[in-house]
Amino acid sequence: MSEKHLQTGDELPAFGGKLRLFAMRFCPYAERSILVLNAKKIPYDHVFINLDQKPEWIFTFSPKGTVPALEYEQGKGIFDSNIINYYLDEKYPEVPLQPTDPLRKAQDKMLVEQLTGAQSAYYTAAFSSPSLTPSMVETYHKGLEVLQKELEVRKTKFLHGDEPGLVDYTIWPFLERFQALPLLGKQEFAIDKSKYDVLTKYIEEMKNVPAVKSYCLAPETHAKYIESRAKGNPDYNMLDTSAVCCMRPRKKKE
Structure with missing residues (x-):
């Protein structure tokens, strides 16, 4: 799905029938759940949201408007990365991620x-x-x-x-x-x-x-986001889909 972060006034994308994770691309807590979904190879969609101008519908899935939030059935959500990840590991046990001891x-x-x-x-x-x-x-x-x-x-x-x-x-x-x-x-x-x-x-x-x-970002990319946030204007949409894999981000085309 798009890397664009939806904000106040934007419509909720149509539900595609898969699990759907609401996240913010630079949020470490949301990344925790993305990694678990990836590791367990669970089909899912994601929707990135602007945490400074939150879309109204995020509160349906997360009462405080925080991310991550997981839409496990259409219109029904659970929130908090720890809660989501324990749920995923128990609901989808084919690739267990917790010790048995x-x-x-x-x-x-x-x-x-x-x-x-x-x-x-x-x-x-x-x-x-x-x-x-x-x-x-x-x-x-x-x-x-x-x-x-x-x-x-x-x-x-x-x-x-x-x-x-x-x-x-x-x-x-x-x-x-x-x-x-x-x-x-x-x-x-x-x-x-x-x-x-x-x-x-x-x-x-x-x-x-x-x-x-498949999801991590280079230190240079994180530094660039941190700088934008420190200036009071976090650049949520600074990425293109190639800026992943913990390597130096590609230069934007002129």
């Missing part, structure tokens, strides 16, 4: 929770630079250290095992965005290979996962 499942959830501080530091660094403090930088790196240590302990290619699972698809969207911060002059947020050797190897492995590769 209850303890490992709990450990995955705890790991995701331990990274929330790093995610908050990212948002502050990206969008509220004057509020950035040394303690936030420290919190960010503590999160990275926790993740690297967990990878070392598990001794697997991905956190889930030989193949990525829900924990990997939940964490990845922020790792994707963290790499944009040094391009914005925030060198203290760099993921230095000399310090994070296991983590940087994991990042490169994740970039090549088909579910990720």
Whole structure:
């Protein structure tokens, strides 16, 4: 479907009979659900929306107007990436993304929770630079250290095992965005290979996962979006369909 973000006054596209995900192209939470849909190879449509000028109909599917929201039947929706992803993994069990061991499942959830501080530091660094403090930088790196240590302990290619699972698809969207911060002059947020050797190897492995590769964006693209948002005019529609795969975006045609 189109990369255009629909806004106030735009009509809701006709329902096509598939699952439909309402998202915003640069939202890490929406990306979590996109990755799960891709990984499980579930047929779906997506509709991108402008979060500053929300179309009226989004509130039918998400009471607060947040994304992602999943239309699982025509006119019926569930919202929040965690709720959506657990629903998808249980509803469509053919490609299971969660461990069967209850303890490992709990450990995955705890790991995701331990990274929330790093995610908050990212948002502050990206969008509220004057509020950035040394303690936030420290919190960010503590999160990275926790993740690297967990990878070392598990001794697997991905956190889930030989193949990525829900924990990997939940964490990845922020790792994707963290790499944009040094391009914005925030060198203290760099993921230095000399310090994070296991983590940087994991990042490169994740970039090549088909579910990720078909949707992720290059650090330069994320940096460009962050800059537009920081100027008060987020450019939701800056992409063409070629600007994916975690590589440098193609130059726009003159």
